[in-house]
Amino acid sequence: MARSPFTPLIAPSILSADMTRLGDECEAVIDAGAQWIHFDVMDNHYVPNLTFGPPVCAALAKRLSASRPGIPIDVHLMCEPVDDLIRGFAEAGAASITFHAEATRHVDRSLALARDLGCKTGLVFNPATSLEWLKYVLDKIDIIQIMSVNPGFGGQSFITESLAKIAEAREIVDMVVQGTDREIRIEVDGGVKIDNIADIYAAGADTFVAGSAIFKTDDYGETIGAMKQALNAG
Numbered sequence: 001m002a003r004s005p006f007t008p009l010i011a012p013s014i015l016s017a018d019m020t021r022l023g024d025e026c027e028a029v030i031d032a033g034a035q036w037i038h039f040d041v042m043d044n045h046y047v048p049n050l051t052f053g054p055p056v057c058a059a060l061a062k063r064l065s066a067s068r069p070g071i072p073i074d075v076h077l078m079c080e081p082v083d084d085l086i087r088g089f090a091e092a093g094a095a096s097i098t099f100h101a102e103a104t105r106h107v108d109r110s111l112a113l114a115r116d117l118g119c120k121t122g123l124v125f126n127p128a129t130s131l132e133w134l135k136y137v138l139d140k141i142d143i144i145q146i147m148s149v150n151p152g153f154g155g156q157s158f159i160t161e162s163l164a165k166i167a168e169a170r171e172i173v174d175m176v177v178q179g180t181d182r183e184i185r186i187e188v189d190g191g192v193k194i195d196n197i198a199d200i201y202a203a204g205a206d207t208f209v210a211g212s213a214i215f216k217t218d219d220y221g222e223t224i225g226a227m228k229q230a231l232n233a234g
């Protein structure tokens, strides 16, 4: 198993935040050491849950650009179709937008759209979705997001089979980035905790989405600190 050559990043998923205080919650996790904010968009169609759209992202982006500049908002679309939402979230200030390969008829076109609008982009893979989709679009990918739970809800348990898929993604990325200045991140989403983050890192991931493991604790600094310590020790 190979490690990522890229700096590991913690990306708290706002799905588990206190929504009545979303701005405060995001500032608190950033102050506690988070490097990205992961913004889960669910449409009650692609997944059986409903969250928020571009206006909430725009409000959060405006606030964070003033109070905590430089922290990217990483939008994960669990929606179908995606193109109008890619336009909406790019306009709303998303730094990156990922979507599920099965959720658009034209994967290549949707990736190009996100890039043309100035966002980083990539594909999200459900637990039973093959990485085969990547083959012809690697030139347009900045992020490979591996779902280690079935999408739709926070607080689920990590599906251990995901470790093999992460390792497979690592091999693909290493072949593409070696000898170049390209950065393709392997982001893992679902059931990431203090006690499994080192194994996920060892399998080849570098970007760790964690919702309940951070927002359901009392001391975000302690939790994110323990995650970073596990990454350093791993």
Ligand SMILES: O=C(CO)[C@@H](O)[C@H](O)COP(=O)(O)O
Pocket (backbone or CB within 6 Å): 013, 015, 016, 038, 040, 076, 078, 149, 150, 151, 152, 153, 154, 155, 156, 189, 190, 191, 192, 209, 210, 211, 212, 213
């Ligand atoms: O996209 C999703 C779920 O669909 C995730 O981002 C979860 O929100 C992560 O939550 P935890 O498993 O970390 O609680």
